[in-house]
Amino acid sequence: MKYTRLTKQQFEELHHEFINFLATQSITASEWETIKKNKPQVVEEELDVFSDLVWEGVLGKVTYLENISRQQMHLFLLSDKEMKLISVKILNPDIDLNTSLGFNWFKKNWQSDFVEYLSASKAYTEDKNLDKFKLIQEGAVITKGELYQWFDNIIG
Numbered sequence: 482m483k484y485t486r487l488t489k490q491q492f493e494e495l496h497h498e499f500i501n502f503l504a505t506q507s508i509t510a511s512e513w514e515t516i517k518k519n520k521p522q523v524v525e526e527e528l529d530v531f532s533d534l535v536w537e538g539v540l541g542k543v544t545y546l547e548n549i550s551r552q553q554m555h556l557f558l559l560s561d562k563e564m565k566l567i568s569v570k571i572l573n574p575d576i577d578l579n580t581s582l583g584f585n586w587f588k589k590n591w592q593s594d595f596v597e598y599l600s601a602s603k604a605y606t607e608d609k610n611l612d613k614f615k616l617i618q619e620g621a622v623i624t625k626g627e628l629y630q631w632f633d634n635i636i637g
Contacts, residue, residue, distance in 0.1 A: 482529040484536040484614050492528070495535065502531050540610035545626030548619065551577045556629040557621065559613055567632045568599040598636055 492499060503513055506527075516523050546557040554569040569587075573595040577583040590596060605612050617623070 483533045483611070485532065485618075486529055487532045487535060491535075498535075499531055502534070503527070536614065537610060539623075540613045543613055543623050545624045545629050546613070546616050546621035547624045547628060548616070548621040549578050550620070551579060551583075554578060554628070555621070556632060557616060558626065558629055558633070559609075563602045563604050564612065564616075566599075566601045566603070567629060567636070568601070569632070570597040570599075571595060572597060598632075600636065 487495070500510075503509075508516070508527075516527075544559055546559065548555040548557075552571045552574075554567075556567040556569070558565040571578060571583075571587065573586075573590075576586050576595075578587060587596070
């Protein structure tokens with residue numbers, strides 16, 4: 482397995498897609514029930530293959546990721562050739578960006594000496610989607626990129 486298996490909830494949400502996936506392998510509903518009863522290892526393999534296919538599709542479309550912690554923001558633009566990063570670091574130890582109070586402080590003080598910015602670019606490894614997946618595993622979430630674009634306009 483290249484990525485991670487989808488959660489039970491994700492499988493439930495992708496129920497129809499999973500049925501289509503099984504159909505592409507000529508596995509009918511009754512055959513699937515038989516496999517579930519008699520060949521649990523085959524079930525595991527099918528779930529893993531489907532999970533990887535879903536991840537490949539999602540990661541291929543991801544353009545922006547954000548990882549916001551207590552005192553830092555890592556905002557990523559995932560272009561075709563490289564990953565671009567805008568990093569924001571809060572130097573005021575009383576501020577927590579994960580709270581509305583902390584984020585409001587940041588919106589008012591983004592130009593102050595208590596905020597540092599860094600931008601960088603990094604080429605992908607041989608596996609662009611795996612690079613993106615690792616960022617997600619480290620806590621990044623897929624976004625529409627509003628924060629990245631705002632910072633890019635200001636500091637770019």
